[in-house]
Amino acid sequence: MSRSLPLLGAGLVAGCLLATGAPAQDADPGAIVDALFKAGGNQPKVRASGAKGVCVKGTFTPTPEAKALSKAPHFAKAVPVTARFSMGGSNPKVSDKAKPVTRGFAMRLSDPAGDMVFVVISAPVFSTRTPQQLLEFATVRAPGPDGKPDAEKIKAFAAANPETTRQAAWLNARPVPASYAGVDYWGVHAYTLTDAKGAATVVKLRWAAAAGQLGLSEEELKAKPDSFYADELKERLSKGPASFDLVAVLAEKDDPTNDPTVQWPEEGRKTVKLGTVAITAPEPDATCDAATFDPVADLPEGVAGPADDPMFAIRSPAYAVSLSRRTN
Ligand code: HEM
Structure with missing residues (x-):
């Protein structure tokens, strides 16, 4: 079960994070969630991101x-998974054809x-x-x-913050x-894996699709309706599991752990599967909607997120605000 955080005030959140050695917040998680909702047209009772999606298990x-x-x-035995695939953003009517929009994969290993x-x-x-x-x-x-x-405001923001254009450039190139x-899906943050003796390994995580990169040509894209992912997945799962290999890319000296806009080079890197x-079957939406997938609070001993990445720490209180908004 999720251990979602209760709603916290910004000051308390900053205090909590400082107590664990993480950087102080430079923005209120509630204000960010408000802005995420506004960017997607302020739809009621939806997630602040990943508003359109499908719940599955495996x-x-x-x-x-x-x-x-x-x-x-x-990591010691097979465990059940509840998961949700989604489209980035807070608009539940976003087209599955939208670009440059990230597809999301939230998973709970129980x-x-x-x-x-x-x-x-x-x-x-x-x-x-x-x-x-x-x-x-x-x-x-x-x-x-x-x-x-x-459009002018977006252009001016991008010019003043060039690192914020990397994700869209990556998506637009595919x-x-x-x-x-x-x-494939990526964890974007640096994680530290710790073994039974206390030895630590810093990694980034990638979920490599067994089906490979199945891209649509411009013509195929035109022929698709705005919603096809849910049916496609149902059909695919009726024939067998949809699998992803979880791959750890090991850090090398000078790889930043505090900046999720930077991709570590994968060329020549040591990787460990x-x-x-x-993923074996669809699951009712209610299974995924009852709680939030909290990538910060719900980590076991032996796996830790980066203490120096402010984008990681703030996800927990932000997801709690969104959960509270959509379930109350
Ligand atoms: C930095 C890397 C991040 C990634 C990869 C990421 C990805 C995602 C994905 C895939 C979802 C959909 C989850 C689901 O299906 O239930 C989601 C939800 C959400 N994200 Fe993020 N996110 C990131 C950072 C952030 C940050 C920094 C914030 C805000 C400060 C944020 C705010 C949210 C919120 C509010 C939700 C909705 C949670 C809910 O209602 O359950 N995300 N995110």
């Missing part, structure tokens, strides 16, 4: 190498000792480096009276995925 089976790197119980949650996207980088930057990134995307955001199961997530 199994995670670890490799022996995973157990050697981390003492998390989820164990009686506690959950292991990852919430990851179909790009190796996040759009912003700091919470304040995310607040501004979302604010300039709010639709005006004509229903459209101000085709729109034909399936939620036909694209930690296991396979096999």
